[in-house]
Amino acid sequence: MTKADIRFDALQSDLWIGGQWRPAADGARFDVMNPHDETTLASVASATLDDADAALDAAEAAMADWAAKTPRHRSEVLRRAYHLMTERLDDIARLITLENGKAGTDARGEAAYAAEFFRWFAEEAVRVPGHLGRGPASGARILVQHKPAGLAVLVTPWNYPAAMGTRKIAPALAAGCGVIIKPASETPLTMLALMPILEEAGVPPGLVNVLPSRRTGALVDHLLHDPRVRVVSFTGSTGVGRTLLKSAADQVLTPAMELGGNAPLIVFEDADLDTAVEGALLAKMRNLGEACTAANRFYVHEAIHDAFVEAFAARMTGLKVGNGLEEGVDVGPLVNASTRDKVAGFVADALEKGARLVCGGKAPEGKGFHYPPTVLADVPETADCVRDEIFGPVAAIQRFSDEADVIARANDTEYGLVAYVFTADIRRGLRVCEALDYGMVGLNRGLVSDPAAPFGGTKQSGLGREGGTEGMLEFMETQYISTEW
Missing domain, CATH: 3.40.309.10 (Aldehyde Dehydrogenase; Chain A, domain 2)
Structure with a gap:
């Protein structure tokens, strides 16, 4: 069976590290349930700290080459991911419904919305803003550019198993970053199923790694304390967001937090x-x-x-x-x-x-x-x-x-x-x-x-924005060069 023939009813249930499926280092697994009839859909690998280190190594190695690629190259890969995902919308929607429960109309809407992030950031990848000016007092030239921030840890919720992941993966890849994504334990299957699409689209092995786990707190905390990680992007409750912000503070990471609402x-x-x-x-x-x-x-x-x-x-x-x-x-x-x-x-x-x-x-x-x-x-x-x-x-x-x-x-x-x-x-x-x-x-x-719009809130609803131009800049650092000629 070729990569193009992979169907979403053949559920992937291992970790995705370095472009390969692999069990957890200690063999641990957990069950994912169908919320309609409470039957077990799959037994999924539960990542360990050793698996987290392997994912970091893979992402670091892949990012070195990816960040050096031209914006157009990254754009074309994301564009292919959009087209491939669009071709499989019905399969993706079915899997979303199986593990999340949402009705077919909602699931198809999510799948289309999720794919659209690849198309939007394919277009944004080639439009990274910059600036050339002159200091009014010094007369020095001011060059401002945006560079990939570094490895990003992405933590996603169960309510949008596809879209909350693509909303983070797409801008990170457009910016030139490698990522490790921790999907919610209730709904990890959709994100795992998207990995063959990214591989087929041309995403290099190791650039995107998926670590489902029941050991979420210890796993994410371990990732956030690795010096190679520079960004943490989280969607979920305000309470968990506060905990992650405390961990992020130890390494002074860039936080992108989309938290609760009322x-x-x-x-x-x-x-x-x-x-x-x-x-x-x-x-x-x-x-x-x-x-x-x-x-x-x-x-x-x-x-x-x-x-x-x-x-x-x-x-x-x-x-x-x-x-x-x-x-x-x-x-x-x-x-x-x-x-x-x-x-x-x-x-x-x-x-x-x-x-x-x-x-x-x-x-x-x-x-x-x-x-x-x-x-x-x-x-x-x-x-x-x-x-x-x-x-x-x-x-x-x-x-x-x-x-x-x-x-x-x-x-x-x-x-x-x-x-x-x-x-x-x-x-x-x-x-x-x-x-x-x-x-x-x-x-x-x-x-x-x-x-195409900057998604995010004020007060206890989060920090930063996802989508729009702002979504890609969350994964970039601003560099200013002072010179004269």
Whole structure:
């Protein structure tokens, strides 16, 4: 079987180091579960510290040559990766659904989104900015260029098994860096399955290494204390991000941190109801709500509150729950039992404190970690779901009447990743967007993620940006040369 014939239903389950599949140094493995029926998909190698050292050696050796390649060469490799991944979107989506649970439409959307990062950074690779100027006082020439920062450690979450990896791998390779990626233990299979694509595209052996492991804390800490590592890029919870920042401080690494969110969604009285409902549905239910960008707190003006709740609940009730591999299913299972139980706990807490259940609210019987689309109205400020990230298919709706008040309520959180605003008044919309303390705002849109845009937040939602021009610069160092002629 040739590399081009490799199919994604032939699951790869070993470590990918130096362009080769290999078991963990001590032979340890762990099981990956299908969240729909709780069956075991595969037994995956669990990387050790020795494996981490081998990956560092491989990445260091490969990067020496890769960094010296022309930007055009790196661009063409990334472009081929985009085309090869696009040809296999259905296979990739199927694997995403198997290990993550998300419905087929969501999985195909993620696969296409993930591939797009290779195309975007193929274009950015040849447009690294530079500067030539003259010091006003000294008269010296000022030359500014950007160089590959060094080896990068990439730590990705389970909610987007393909896209969170490609969003980091693509800019790192465009910048000229070698990488070691640690995928989430719940969903390592998709990232492993992407490695034959990168190999076929022309990525040199050792430049990208994948280390699934149940020993995440010790493994990542070990990597971050190796002097060859210069960048750590992490997507995940704020709590884990703080821990990684402490480890990164020991080596003064460049941190790129995309952390938690608590997104407000504001619907003003003049908003087009259909636009607001459909935008809210996308902002809430994309990826089953298991996204840092998911709308968490809904603030709906009292003048249209009842109409919005009725229309939104009707759309939520109409979503079909089931096996994500089946056609017509809109909502697959949550990723694991603890996530489902946490979501159920948020609902129970809100109802106990006075919220009104409009639809959903009860997990079905039987196997799998399913939870129905749920709408809660009249949710009090004391409810846990108002302060914490729900990460599930639950919309917590509150009323408001005053613009200044709703802005203050929306900003009253330690997080600042994304917010959503719906209004027919563009002047008010832009005014409110500027007043919101968030790194991203969707104005009359329920989707903000775009490879061409700088993705990231303020406050406890992270440091740095992914995507856009900024995403590649996270993996580069600025060098200034002073000279005269």
